[in-house]
Amino acid sequence: MALRVLIVDDAPAMRLYIRRTLQMSGLALSAVFEAGDGKEGIAVLEREHLQGAGLDLVFTDINMPVMNGEEFVTQLQQDERLKEVPVLVISTDATKTRVLRLRELGARGYISKPCAPEMIRLKVEQILGRDYAAALC
Amino acid sequence: MLPRCADSDLIDAASEVLGMMFFTDVMNGNVPSEEPEKPLTVKVEFQGASSGMLHMSMPRETAEALTANFLGLPMGEVPTEEQVNNVVNELGNMVCGSFLSKHESEELFDLSKPEILAASEPPSQVATLRRSLELDNGKMVLALSWDRLNPAA
Numbered sequence: 296m297a298l299r300v301l302i303v304d305d306a307p308a309m310r311l312y313i314r315r316t317l318q319m320s321g322l323a324l325s326a327v328f329e330a331g332d333g334k335e336g337i338a339v340l341e342r343e344h345l346q347g348a349g350l351d352l353v354f355t356d357i358n359m360p361v362m363n364g365e366e367f368v369t370q371l372q373q374d375e376r377l378k379e380v381p382v383l384v385i386s387t388d389a390t391k392t393r394v395l396r397l398r399e400l401g402a403r404g405y406i407s408k409p410c411a412p413e414m415i416r417l418k419v420e421q422i423l424g425r426d427y428a429a430a431l432c
Numbered sequence: 433m434l435p436r437c438a439d440s441d442l443i444d445a446a447s448e449v450l451g452m453m454f455f456t457d458v459m460n461g462n463v464p465s466e467e468p469e470k471p472l473t474v475k476v477e478f479q480g481a482s483s484g485m486l487h488m489s490m491p492r493e494t495a496e497a498l499t500a501n502f503l504g505l506p507m508g509e510v511p512t513e514e515q516v517n518n519v520v521n522e523l524g525n526m527v528c529g530s531f532l533s534k535h536e537s538e539e540l541f542d543l544s545k546p547e548i549l550a551a552s553e554p555p556s557q558v559a560t561l562r563r564s565l566e567l568d569n570g571k572m573v574l575a576l577s578w579d580r581l582n583p584a585a
Contacts, residue, residue, distance in 0.1 A: 305545070306525070308502065308518040312453070315504055358525075358543050387529020392540050407533065408526050409452035 297325035298423075299348065303336035303355040303367065304329075304385075313354055313385065313415070320416040332359040333367025340377050350380055352423065357386040357393070365400060372401040381422050385410065438535060438561050442576055445530035446565060449523065455501045460566040471573075472516070473549045474524035478532060480541035484578035486528040487549070488520075494570025495520050501569075521546035527574070536582060 300317065304310045310329045317324060328343070328350070330336040336355065343350055353371075357364035364384060371377050381403040386393075389407030397405060404418050443461040450456040471489035478484060490498075499511040499519040511519070524546045532541045560577040 306518065306522045308499075308515070308522045311503060358545075360545070387526045387533070388541065388543070389529070389533040390537050390539055390541065392538060396540075407530075409449040409530060411452050 297323040298351045299326045299328075299343070300324060301328045301330065301336060301339055301350050301353045303331075303333060303353065303359070303364075305331050305356065305359040309356065316412040316415050317419075320412060320419075322416070322419060333362030333364065333370070335361075336367055337362070337370060337377075340371070340380065344376050352419065353380055353382045354385050355382060357384060357388050357397075365397065368397060368400045368402050383418055383422060385415075438576065439563070441535040442527075442531050442561060442563060442574060443565075445534055446527050446572075446574060449526045449530055450498075450567065453502060453526065454498050454523070456498060457568045458565050459568055461563060463564045463566045463571070472520055474520050474546050475549050476524045476528040476546045477544035478528060478541050479544075480532070480582075481536055481539040482578055482582035483580045484576065486524060486531070487575040487577070488524045488527065488572060489575075490520075490572035491570060492516070494567065494572060497569040498523065517548050521548065531576070539582065 302310045302313050304313070314327050317327065328339050330339050333355070336353065340350060340353070355364045355367055364386065368382055371380065371382060378401070382401070383404040383406065384397050384402045385406040385408060387408045389405070394405050403422050406414055406418055443458070447458045447461070450458060469491070472492055472495045473487055473489040476486045495516050496511055499516045500509065502519050503511065503515060505511060525543060529543055560575060562573065562575045564573045565571060
């Protein structure tokens, strides 16, 4: 089963890093979307939902302009159409307080940067389960 | 007076970020300070229990090598100026965030958007920690300055 993934980060270099890591990890990907902040991310999720092709996983940064990662996760959880889409936070801010707060808000996982490519793959497997593990090389 | 363990936390943060995401080893974490000519400098400010800023300076050749590693560019391909600036900004963001997560792990911090500067020297602050790193593909200078210290740190 091929994944449809959204990467939300204001740093183009980081979006490219995550995209490349996903592609090199052996995950079967059918679509990778990018957004520069949480508001753009919500727009992508709504658009894809309306087209009947939801997303399987969202990566998001925390520190972003317009709508940050916490606001993004909060808004997703308040939307009945989108709240089941798992969100994996990937950020330099790995303070315990921040991680706990994001869990409470509804994030399904957290990766602190720096992170090796294997960590991203491992977290994806943990969150999406065995169905997707079969898509790994 | 510098916060306790700030020195080792900063070197550890930089080493981890460079090693895990830039495939670059820190060969020496405290070489004699030597300001690179026409350095590329990024500044990241932090606000929380303490506040201050990180300045990170490096020669353009080092920045290009790190960018090529991070983006996985083919051998010999020179990154564009935009790619270099984007990656150096992200490197500054990661080192600053990683340092704060190690140094004051119970606290919440806000980081500013990284900014490329023309000058490399941080303004005078309450305390400044400065370290020059020798990398396996270049060198860089880290300067961490506080304008307000966390008494608990």
